[in-house]
Amino acid sequence: MAEPVPAPGEEGAAECAGRGWWGGGLRWSAEPVLLLCTLALGLEEPLCTQYLWHRLGEGGGAQNGTPPAAEAGAGCTNQSQGSGGAQEQELEALVARWNLYLNLSGFLVGLFAVTLLGPWSDSVGRRSALTLPALGMTLEAGIFLVVMYGQWPVGYLLVGRIVAGLSGDYNLVLAASFAYAADITTAPTRTFRVAVLEACLGLAGMAASLAGGPWLRAQGYVAPFWMVFGTSLAATAYAAFILHESVAQPQPAKLLTTRHYRAVARLYVGPARKKLVLFTLAFFFVVTVHFGTRGLLVLFELGSPLCWGPEMVGLGSAASYLTFLSSLAALRLLQKWMPEAWVAELGLLSNVSGLVVLSMAMTTTLMFTGYGLLFLSMTVTPILRAKLSRLVDETEQGALFSAVACVEGLCSLGATGVFTALYPATLPFMKGFPFLFGAILLLLPAAIIGWIQIQDSKPEYRHFTDVAEPSPGPTDSGSTVAENGSETSSTR
Template identity: 65%
Template sequence: MAEPPEGLPAEPAEGGDPAGPERSPPPRCARLRAVEPVLLLATVAVSLQNPLCTQYLWDRLGPGDGTSSAEKGRGCGNGTHFGPQEVETLVAHWNLYINLAGFFVGLFSVTLFGPWSDNVGRRPILIMPALGMALQAGIYLVVMYLKLPVGYLLLGRILSGLSGDYNLILAGCFAYVADVSSKHERTFRVAILEACLGLAGMVASIVGGQWLKAQGYIAPFWLVFAVSLCAALYSAFCLQESVVQRRPGKLLTFCHYLAVYHLYVAPDRGRVWKKLALYSLVFFLVITVHFGTREILVLFELSFPLCWGSDLIGYGSAAYYLTYLSSLAGLRLLQMCMADSWVAEAGLLSSFSGLVVFSLASTTPLMFTGYGLLFLSIAVTPVVRSKLSKLVGDTEQGALFAAVACIEGLCSLVATGVFNSLYPACLHFMKGFPFLFGATILLVPAAIVGWIEIQDAKPAYRHFTDPPVPEGESVHH
C-alpha cells in the first residue's frame, strides 16, 4: 500500500477496528496549517471596532443621540452640548475606562490560557477569544439599538477580556508560527503575521470610514460581529493543530502562572534571563508608544485645526496600517545586508521621525507626511518577538507568547492611562505634545537593542584581537 503523504495521518489497516487507536483522516479543510486567516479576521474586527467606538462616544457624549457626525453634517465641535475640549476630555476618559476594564481582566486570562496551550494545543486559545469578541460586538449592538447608557460598553469589554480578548489571539497565532517554523526563518514568518495585521487594518479602516459615513454605526458593527464569529469557526473546523504531542492539561491551576514566571527566574537559564528581561523591556516601551499614540490619533484628527471627517479618518488609518506592509518589504530587503538588530534600529528611527512630525502637524498634508515617515516603524516588533522566541525551548512557546501578550495587555493599560490622561492635559499649551513624549521614550529601546547587539558581537572580534597568552603565564586583570 502506498505511503500516505507527509504530514497526513495514516489510513487504518484493511479490516481494522474503526474504534481502535487508528482513526480515519479528518476532513480535508481540517488539515490547513495557515493561521493567517484567523489573525486577518480578528484584526478586521478590532480595526473596525476601535475607531468606530471612539467616534460613537464622541457623538453620544456631544449631541447625545448617537447619530454619526457625518449624517448630521456636523462641523468641528459645533452643535454639541459641551465645548470641543470638554467633549475631547470626556471621550478620552471613557476610552480610558473601557480599555482599563478589558485589559485588566485580560491580563490574567491570557497568562492562564497561554501555558495551557503548550499541553492541549493552540486551537482552543484561538476559538475562545474570537467568540468573546463576537459577544462584545453583540453587546455594543444592543447598546446602539436601544440607546443604552455608554457605561454598558464596559460589560462587553469585560466579557471579551475574560475570554482572552484580541491579545490571546495574537499570542496563539505567534506561538503557532513558532511551532511550525525554523529559527532561521522565524523573523520573516513573524513579520508576515505582522503584515497581516496591517493588511486587515488597512481594508477595515477604509471600509469602516466610508460605511459609517453612508449608514451610521450599526451596519459596520454587524460586520465586526460576523468576522469575529468567522475567526472562531475557522479555528474550530479548518485549522490543523500545531502542537504535535498533546496531553491532557488542567486549566484552572496556578502552575500556568508559574510557567510564565519561571521563564525569567529559572536558575538554569544563566544569562539568557537578562536578554529575556531586556528584550521584554524593549517590547514594552515600543508597544506602549505604539498603542498610546494610536489611541489619541482619532481624537487629534477629529478636533481643531484638522477637523477631519470619517472618510479622512479612514484614509489616515489606512495609511497607518500600510506601514505594516512597507515594514515587511523593508525588513526583507534590509536582512540581506544587516543583522536583525540593526533593522530594528532603523524601524525605531522611522517611528521617531513620524511621531515628531505628528506633534507639529496642523494641516492635512503634514499629517500624511508623518504617516509616510512611519514606513519602517513596524519592523521593530517582529525582530523582538523572534529574538524572544529563540531564547526559549520548543515546549515553552505558549508560555513565552502568553508572557508577551501579558506585556501587550500591560502596555495597553499603561498607554491608555498615560496618553489618554496626558492628551487632555496638553490641550491648552501643545496639543501634539503626547506624540513628542512618545518619540522621546523610543530612545531607550534604541539604546538597549544597540547595546545587546554590540555585546553579542564582542567575542567574535576578541578572538582575532586578543594576543595569545604564553604558556606558563597567567592573565592579570
C-alpha cells in the same frame, strides 16, 4: 531552494501543520483567524471612539446609530475650522476617559485569562486558545449592538469588554497566533514568518479603516458593528472547525491550576533571563508608544485644526496600517544586508521621525507626511518577538507569548493611562505633545537593542548576555544564529 529541515522535535508539528484536514497540501494556518479578528478590531476601535464622541457630545444623540455630524462632514463640534473651544476640549477629555475605562476593564480581566490560557495551549494545542478569544470578541460585538439599538447608557459597553477579557480577548489571539508560527517554523525562518503575521494585522486594519469611514457616514454605527460581529463569528468557526492543530502531540491538561502561571514565571528565572528581561523591556516601550499614539490619532484628527470627518479618519487609519506592509517588504530586503538588530534600529528611527512630524501637524498634508515617515516603524516588534521566541524551548512558546501578551496588556494600560492623561493636559499649549513624548520614549529601546548587539559582537563582553541558543536541526548548521548573537547571511 530546498525547504529547511525542522529541528529535532519540530517534525511532527511541521508535518501536521502542512497536511490540512483532507490530507492534501493546503496549509490551514493561523493567519485567517488573525486577519478576521484584526478586521473586527480595526472596525470596532475607531467606530467606538466616534460613537462615544457623538453620543457624549450630543447628549445621547446618535439616534438609530446615525452620527449627528454625518451630514456636516466635520469632526469639530463647533463646526469652526480651528477655534478649538473649551467645549470641544472638554468633550475630547471625556471621550479619552471613557476609552481609559474600556481599556482598563478589559485589561484587568484579560491579564489573568491570557496567562492561564497561553501556557495551557502548550499542552492541549493552539486551536482552543484561538477559538475562545474569537468567541469572546463575538459576544462583545453582540453586547455593543444591543447598547446601540437600545440607546442604553455607554456604561454598558464595559460589560462587553469584560466578557471579551474573560476569554483572553485579542491579546490571546495574538499570543496563540505567534505561538502557532513558532510551532511550524525553525529558528532561522521565524522572524519573517512573524513579520508575515504582523503584516496580516496591517492588511486587515487597512481594510477596516478604508471601509469604516464611508460605511459610518452612509449607514451609521449599527451596520459596521454587524460586520464586527460577523467577522468575529467567522474567526470562531474557522478556529474551531477548520484550523489544523500545530502542537505535535496535544495532551489533556487541567485548566484551573497555578501551574500555568508558574510556567510563565519560570521563563524569567532561567538561563536566558538577562536577554529576556532586556528584550521584553524594549518591547514594552515600543508597544506602549504604538498603543498610546495610535489611540490618540482619531481624537487628534477629529478636533481642530484638522476637523476630519469619517472618510478622512478612515484614510488616516489606513495610512497608519500601511506601515505594516511596507515594513514587511523592508524587513525582507534589509535582512540580506545587516543584522536584525540594526534593522530594528532603522525602524525606531523611522518611528521617531514620523511622530515628531505628527506632533507638529496642523494641516492634512503634514499629517500624511508624518504617516509616510512611519514606513519602517513596524519592523521592530516582529524582530523582538522572534528574538524572544529563540530564547526559550519549543515546548514553552505558548507560555512565552502569553507573557508577551501580558506585556502588551500592560502597554495598553500604561499607554491609555499616560497618553490619555497627557493629551488633555497639554491641549492648551501643544496639542501634539503626546506624539513628541512618544518619540522621546523610543530612545530607550533603541539604546537597549543597540547595547545588546554591540556587546554580543565583542567576545570579552559575552558573559553579560550569554544564553543558550536553540540547537540547529541536522542540516541547519549553515543557517543558525551565530554564536556572537548576530545572524549569518544564510539565516536571512
